[in-house]
Every structure is written in structure tokens, then in C-alpha cells.
Amino acid sequence: MIKSYDFVPFLKCKVYHESGNLEGRIPIKVKVLTPIHIFSGHFRVQDNGKIYREFIKINGRPVIPGTSFKGCVRAIAESLSYSCLQNSSRDGRMPENKWHGGQQKCIICDMFGSMGNKSKVQFNDLMAVNYKTEVRGIPRSFRPHPESNYYMENGKYKGYKFYKHGINGIQPSGPILCEFVNAGSEFEGEVIYRGLTDEQVRLLCFALGLSGDIQPKIGYGKPYFYGSIEINSQPEWADKAREYVNECDDEVKKNISALIRILNYSNALKSYEG
Ligand SMILES: [Zn+2]
Secondary structure, three states, rough: OOOOEEEEEEOOOOOOOOOEEEEEEEEEEEEEEEOOOEEEEEEEOOOOOOOEEOEEEOOEEEOOOOHHHHHHHHHHHHHHOOOOOOHHHHHHOHHHHOOEEEEEEEOOOOOOOEOOOEEEEEEEEEEEOOOEEEEEEEOEEEEOOOOOOOEOOEEEEEEEEOOOEEEEOOOOOEEEEEEEEEEOOOEEEEEEEEEEEEEHHHHHHOOOOOOOOOEOOOOOOOOHHHOEEEEOOOOHHHHHHHHHHOOOOOHHHHHHHHHHHHHHHOOOEEEOOO
16 A cells, blocks of 8 residues: 655754744635545535535635635645744654744744744635535545644654645545535635745745645545645746745755655656555
8 A cells, every 4th residue: 555645854943033024915826636625514414315514615605714724834834944843842752853942933933923923924715716516425534633744753753744646536435425625626815924034935935835846735635635736826926936945955955855746746646545
């Protein structure tokens, strides 16, 4: 059996001393590559009497909530920077060089917020603009609560875990019925930032996938190749994303390459036997 995930090794945590004053608004277009499901918290009943998990909606229209979107982008940004792990001090399985103490901030805490420290990036809900939904069953072994975001080796966490892509059509089916937004559907919205440094804007744009190098995954069923999305914006933001790659040091570059191997959709698996 092929592993459906791989990892990006931890970089050590560094305190971030810069303070920025850049503001901006990044228009976001999402194209769904493999069906996505984000649970509304409500169960619905089909005409045939079967119960399914509803996709989250506002006024009847599917949305990718800003909180889900932020979590997805933050995890990517963490893996590509000298970020902390908030819980590293309390868990012996975490490396010790991944925490800056409560009084300090790393580049990620400064951007996305931490305890007592407001986020400088605002992720608004992404609204479906052109979409089809479908109720489909996914395997029972999928977990309602996502498993650890970290990759473990010999009892120690080694890095961030990311699930690989699989082309649309190879997703295994099963008895757990969920409402999916189908491949080909589109969502739109925006990300707003205030008080970032240029380095942080570049990191944000790269983590959003605006250079085209990475396509994130969102929602449930990631181990089964659901939830692949492509994110686009205007060319100026794609340029900012590329600048992150050009300006970063060799250690970060290595992680960028590792993440591209996992999250570039052109590397999507063509078949899967679970
Ligand atoms: Zn931090």
C-alpha cells in the first residue's frame, strides 16, 4: 500500500523581530480539483431516507469558512518558515527548538496570531460562485476529528504531515454519506492583511499557492484524496509568491521543494489501492 502522506521536516523556531506596516487585499479564486466536503454540523435526510452530512452553507450556497481556509494556509506557512509549535514545551515528543516562549513571537505568530496576539491576516469566507453538489459515501475509517498534523518517527515528531493528491476519479467510496462540492466548482473571496512585512506578504502569497507551485487540500477525507483545490489571484500576487522562493535561504528552500513534491497537483497519484 502506498502511503497517502509525506512530511516536511521541522525547521528550528526563530524569534521574529521585524515589524511591518504593509496593508493589502488579495482577491482569491478557488477551483475544486477533487470533491471537497466541509461539515456544517448538520445532518440531512435524502429522498431515500438515508442520512448525510451537509456541506456548510450561507443562504443555501456552499462556503469555505474563513477559519478552515486560514487553518489550511497557516499549516503550509508554518512548514516553510522558522515557526514555533505552540504545544512543544508541554509535549516530550516535540523538538525543543520549536518554541520561543510566551513573551516572544515567531514570523507565524506575528502574522496569524497566537494567545493574546491578534491576527494580522483576515481570511473571509469563500463563496461558491459556480458549483455542483453531490452526496457520496466515503470509507468508514475516515476520522471525524483530523489526526495529528505532525509526522512521527521513532516516537518523536519530525515534521509537518501533508496528504498527497490523487487525480479525480480514484477516491475510494464507502458508507459514510457526505455532501460534496464537485470538481470543477469555483469559490471566490478575499484575504486582507494589515501590518505585515514584505517577507510576510511573500510567505502568505506562497502559502496560498498563488505561484502555482502548490495546490492545498481542505476539508474531510484528505487521506482518500478528497479536498484538493487550486488557488489563483492576480499576476502581481503570483509574483509576490515567487519572490518568497527567490529570497529565502537554503534551509527554507529545501522545505519548499519537499512541499512541492507533495502538494503540486501534477504529482497527483493516478491510481490507489487502499
Ligand atoms: Zn510562534
